[in-house]
Amino acid sequence: MENIKVISFDADGTLVDLKFVDLVWNFGVPKLFAEKEGIDFEKAKKYTKKEYDKVGENSIKWYDISYWFDYFDLGESYTDLIKSLSMEVEIYEEVSLVLEELSDEYELVISSNAQREFLDVEIESIKEHFSHIFSSTTDFRLVKKTPDFYEKVCRVLDVSPDEMVHVGDHWNFDVICPKKLGVTAIYLDRNGKNVPDNGHNLVVNNLEEMLKLL
Ligand SMILES: [Mg+2]
Structure with a gap:
């Protein structure tokens, strides 16, 4: 890419x-x-x-x-x-390695539906890797399913949608919506059983696999 x-x-x-x-x-x-x-x-x-x-x-x-x-x-x-x-917060095991690898080359951000109150606690141990942590619900009063949200994110970061890749585990919020705006979306299917049967070829089963796609 x-x-x-x-x-x-x-x-x-x-x-x-x-x-x-x-x-x-x-x-x-x-x-x-x-x-x-x-x-x-x-x-x-x-x-x-x-x-x-x-x-x-x-x-x-x-x-x-x-x-x-x-x-x-x-x-x-x-x-x-x-x-x-x-x-009880558990970061998936491959995350640190992947973030370290990607942060050499890219700006990393979080785009989440979760409220700030949750995010602060959840990502405490990995937050150093991210330049911005966007909570759609707290920051913009939006549910992430709207392409509006990704548009606001791009604006804040001063990039165009085609300069951003988003990865997430929700087919609608993390794939369909960012794609509508022109963001490249990677679907994370950790269980390996929800692969949508519609030709979307950017599917990974863990974040490490994403390194090969970039
Ligand atoms: Mg999710």
Whole structure:
């Protein structure tokens, strides 16, 4: 790939194992709700999940932990909850090596849907590699599925879309949307079983494989 200047990474499921985010939403939040309501954890988990699903990932509310703390009336301690689970953050094993290799040649950024409150904790140990960390929901009040988001990122970085590669694990948010703008998108399929059957040939099973494509 020629004239690429910037490589943009999704965070959850791409750099950071989903376990942490999953724990916050499907363990931490329902546990607090169960304690508040005096009901058992499984019942609380089912209820909170049902409420998340009603809103869905296309809505900005879905990502907003302060919204859910208000909605479930859990008080103001969501930062405490995130911090209390921070030891569970796991960066995928190949990430450090890949970032080191790529940072010699490219500017590296993160383009994530996750809120700043999550990102700060999640990428603490690798943040030195990135010139910018964009949270679509916190910085632009946008869900990443909009090509608008990638346009804003390019503008801030002062590059054109064809000078950027984005890699991520969500077919719509990380592939379809950036491609609409003209960003080269690499689909990360860590399980190796979700490869879309539509001729998109930039698919990798881990980030190391990406080095061969660049
Ligand atoms: Mg992701």
